Amino acid sequence: MTQGWDALDTELALWTEQGLHLPFWWRDDDAVAPSPALTRLEDLAARMEMPVHLAIIPRDATPELAAKVTQSAHLLPVVHGWAHKNHAPAAQKKCEFGSTRPIDLTLEEAEAGLTRLKELFGPRLIPMFVPPWNRVSSALLPWLAGLDYAMLSTYGPRKREHIAPGLTQINTHLDPIDWHGSRSLRDEEELLAGLVEILRARRTGSQDNDEPLGLLTHHLEHDDAIWRFCETLIARLLAGPAQPWRSNDKDMRI
Numbered sequence: 001m002t003q004g005w006d007a008l009d010t011e012l013a014l015w016t017e018q019g020l021h022l023p024f025w026w027r028d029d030d031a032v033a034p035s036p037a038l039t040r041l042e043d044l045a046a047r048m049e050m051p052v053h054l055a056i057i058p059r060d061a062t063p064e065l066a067a068k069v070t071q072s073a074h075l076l077p078v079v080h081g082w083a084h085k086n087h088a089p090a091a092q093k094k095c096e097f098g099s100t101r102p103i104d105l106t107l108e109e110a111e112a113g114l115t116r117l118k119e120l121f122g123p124r125l126i127p128m129f130v131p132p133w134n135r136v137s138s139a140l141l142p143w144l145a146g147l148d149y150a151m152l153s154t155y156g157p158r159k160r161e162h163i164a165p166g167l168t169q170i171n172t173h174l175d176p177i178d179w180h181g182s183r184s185l186r187d188e189e190e191l192l193a194g195l196v197e198i199l200r201a202r203r204t205g206s207q208d209n210d211e212p213l214g215l216l217t218h219h220l221e222h223d224d225a226i227w228r229f230c231e232t233l234i235a236r237l238l239a240g241p242a243q244p245w246r247s248n249d250k251d252m253r254i
């Protein structure tokens with residue numbers, strides 16, 4: 001094990017000593033169909049007894065995916081935008097639900113995403129909106145609850161729990177993929193140092209520890225190094241102060 005894992009263990013021991021609990025959740029993005037990688041994800045979730053919120057691209061989702069997810073106690077379907085299509089101008093960061101298109105059009109797509117996945121997943125669908133690339137125009141937020149969404153999930157510590165009337169934000173905080181470099185595992189020391197920093201901030205009260213700490217993965221992109229990192233990390237956290245969080249529509253509504 002590396003220095004980073006040792007530092008994580010030291011931090012987790014402090015949590016345990018102080019009797020603190022870490023709500024912990026897992027989001028995995030971009031599912032459309034069953035695949036060997038999805039089976040591997042489900043196996044890992046089952047082994048860890050850790051549910052995965054699977055962000056599914058509605059336009060392309062297949063009935064076969066619905067069959068696979070419905071059979072699993074560990075895969076929880078949520079809505080990943082509509083088509084995972086970038087509409088941002090060339091110079092801007094990728095975004096499907098940005099402010100460059102008419103709001104009526106983006107709202108129609110957010111609604112179509114929910115409707116399509118309700119058709120496929122029925123009452124198992126969790127009304128969480130996960131905008132592709134974790135970006136969404138703030139102008140859209142007041143309207144999402146009206147479409148029947150209860151939760152929004154992007155990336156980075158949330159600024160507030162209730163982001164709009166009827167809408168609770170639950171973000172992700174740790175993404176192990178080096179998207180702009182190797183597309184394999186990011187530098188492990190850096191990744192773990194960042195995590196320890198987040199945990200320390202939560203333990204000492206400078207960051208919101210009511211927001212479940214979110215691991216963000218993309219099963220279709222994983223190589224062995226990423227799978228290994230995720231497994232080691234989840235096992236470490238669950239052996240310590242982490243408690244799996246799963247969204248529950250009834251509890252989340254305000």
Ligand SMILES: [Zn+2]
Nearest residue numbers: 029030132133
């Ligand atoms: Zn995505």
